[in-house]
Amino acid sequence: MKQTIVGIIPAAGLGSRLGQMPFSKELYPLGCKTDGTPKVVSEYLLELMREAGAEQVYFIVRNGKWDIPGYFSDGSNYSMAFAYLLMNRPYGTPFSVDQSYSFVKDKTIAFGFPDIIVEPKSVFVKLLNKRQETDAAIVLGLFKVEHPHKWDMVETDEDGNVKAILPKPEKSELTQAWCIAVWSPAFTEFMHQYLKAAEPRFKLGELKEIPMGTVVQAAIVAGLKVQSDYFSEGSCLDMGTPEDLKVAIAKYSK
Numbered sequence: 467m468k469q470t471i472v473g474i475i476p477a478a479g480l481g482s483r484l485g486q487m488p489f490s491k492e493l494y495p496l497g498c499k500t501d502g503t504p505k506v507v508s509e510y511l512l513e514l515m516r517e518a519g520a521e522q523v524y525f526i527v528r529n530g531k532w533d534i535p536g537y538f539s540d541g542s543n544y545s546m547a548f549a550y551l552l553m554n555r556p557y558g559t560p561f562s563v564d565q566s567y568s569f570v571k572d573k574t575i576a577f578g579f580p581d582i583i584v585e586p587k588s589v590f591v592k593l594l595n596k597r598q599e600t601d602a603a604i605v606l607g608l609f610k611v612e613h614p615h616k617w618d619m620v621e622t623d624e625d626g627n628v629k630a631i632l633p634k635p636e637k638s639e640l641t642q643a644w645c646i647a648v649w650s651p652a653f654t655e656f657m658h659q660y661l662k663a664a665e666p667r668f669k670l671g672e673l674k675e676i677p678m679g680t681v682v683q684a685a686i687v688a689g690l691k692v693q694s695d696y697f698s699e700g701s702c703l704d705m706g707t708p709e710d711l712k713v714a715i716a717k718y719s720k
Contacts, residue, residue, distance in 0.1 A: 471594070472573040473515035473523035473546075475508065475580050476562040477534055478553035490531045492580040494705065497718035506537070507705055507714075508580035512544055514646075515576050518590030522547045524569065526562040557668050558675040560661055567658050571651055578646040581706045583714065584609070592695055593648040596626075602693035603656070603685060604649035608642040609702040616704065617643030618679035620694060628692040631679040644679075644694070645702045656690060657681050 477492045487494075492508040499505045515523060523546055527534050534550070541548030549569070555561040563577070574597075576590045589607050597605045606628060611617050614632075619640040621630040632638055660681055667673045686692050705714035 469574045469594070469598075471515075471518055471520040471576055472570050473512070473520040473576045473578075474526070474563055474566055474570065475511060475523060475578065476526050476559045477508070477531065477580050478526050478528040478556075478562045479581075489533050491706065492534055493537055494581075494711075495719075496583075496705070496714055507583065510583045511578045511580055512546070514578065514584060514587060514590050516544060516546060517587050518576055518594055520546060520576055520590075522549065524548075524566045525550050526553050526565050527551070528553045528556075555665070555668075557665070557673070559678050560657055560676050560681045563678075564658055564661050567654065571654050571658070573651070573654075575649050575654060576646075577648070579704075581704060582645050583703045583705065583718070584646055585701045586697070586699070589646060589697060589700065590648060592697075593646070596693060596695045597648050597650065600626075600691065600693045602650075603653040603690040604647055604682065604692050606644035606682070606692070606694045607646040607700075608644050608694050608696040609700055610641050610698070611643045611702070614638040614640060614643070617645070618677070618682075620644050622694050622696075626694045626696070628682070628686060628694050630686065631683040633677050633679040642696060643702070644682075645704075647682075653685060653690065656685050656688065660684055 493506045495504040496507045497505045527550055538548055551565045553562045593605045593607055608620055615634055619632040619638050620642050622628050703714050705711045
C-alpha cells in the first residue's frame with residue numbers, strides 16, 4: 467500500500483542566535499534557484515521533501531512570523547500543498563511538531579529543521595525505504611559532525627539500531643549526529659502522549675523546554691524500534707549561528 471508522506475517543518479523559533487534580523491531566519495537568502503532568482507534557506511529542505519514524494523507540508527509558526535506564509539503561499543509553486551499552524555505551547559520543537567497531531571496522526575512523516583541544509587537530495591527517500599524495510603517507528607538520518615556540543619549525537623549498533631541520543635554533550639567520542647528523520651504513526655502517537663504527560667511540569671515551572679532528541683530517547687527506553695541511516699558522503703550545515711552562517715554563505719552563494 468502506498469504511504470502518504472507529509473512534511474513537518476518547525477518554524478516557530480525566534481532566531482535569537484543570529485541577532486536582530488528584518489525577516490524570519492527561515493527566509494534568509496542563500497544561493498539561487500535554477501532560474502536565477504534568490505533561494506531561501508528553508509527551500510533546500512522543501513526540495514528534499516518533494517523528492518521523497520511529500521504532497522503536503524505543515525509549517526509550524528509563531529505569532530508574528532507571517533512573512534513565511536506570505537512568501538511560500540499555498541505551495542502550488544512547489545507542486546505541494548502548504549498549511550500553516552500556529553504554535554501555542556512554547557516548550558520546544560516537539561510541542562511545535564505536535565501542533566499538527568490531529569492532521570497527521572495517520573500519516574508517514576518527513577521531518578527536518580529549516581535552518582539546516584542537508585545533502586544529498588535522496589536523504590528522505592533512503593530513510594523512507596529504511597523504515598519500510600525495518601518497520602521502525604522512526605529512522606534518523608545521521609551525518610558526521612565536527613562539533614558534538616552543537617548537535618544531538620547518536621550511538622548506534624552495527625545494524626543501525628539507535629542505542630542512545632546524547633543532546634549537545636560538552637564532550638563526546640561519538641562522531642554522528644541526526645538532523646532529519648522519518649517516522650510512522652506509532653511515533654507520532656508516542657510523542658503526543660509523552661508531551662501530554664509532560665505538559666503539567668512546564669506549567670509548574672519544573673521544565674523549560676524539551677528537545678526532539680529527548681523524545682526519541684524516551685521512545686528507545688519505551689521499547690519502540692528506532693533505526694538510523696548514516697550518510698557517509700552526505701553533509702549537514704546549520705546556518706543558525708553567525709559563524710555557521712558565514713560558512714553557508716561561502717558554500718551556497720557563489
